[in-house]
Amino acid sequence: NPDSTTIASNYNNLLASIVSSSDGRTLDGTYKYRANVFGNYEIQSGPLKGLRPGGGANLFGRKLIGNANNDAYNYIYSKEYALFSAFASYNFRFGNQPVQAALNVSNLLDYDEPVYTGTSVFANVAYRSNFNYVSPRSVQLTVTLPF
DSSP states (O other): OOOHHHHHHHHHHHHHHHHHTTTTTTTOOOOOOEEHHHHHHOSSSSTTTTTTEEEEEEOOOEEEEEEEETTSSSEEOOOOOEEEEEEEEEEEEEEEEEEEEEEESSSSSSSSSSSEEEEEEEEEEEEEEEEEEOOOOOEEEEEOOOO
């Protein structure tokens, strides 16, 4: 038989689910804003002719992840964050063979804080919980040889 703590917890979870689906409430998972920008440039002359550097950013605004217990319009948000990337490409010849080398760096600044995706209720108070991490910085070198 379940004890009174389990029954109260189940009741609070059910009530939170009902309250979070109130009419006119912003949906969980909605961002305040999202923006992605990327740019690159190709050097046209000089000793670095053919070099193409570039970079970009993925901007994530605060994301609605839940609400205060029994208060559908008292929203709880995750923290905003940004992920940056960098790119460089260079075309050259190795003998008579054309070669393209490209270097890509994802999560350039190595953002490593948790990204909260939900809430949990403890002692009748909602807290941020259920989180994940973005992929750590990664560097990829690609060399392309047509044949």
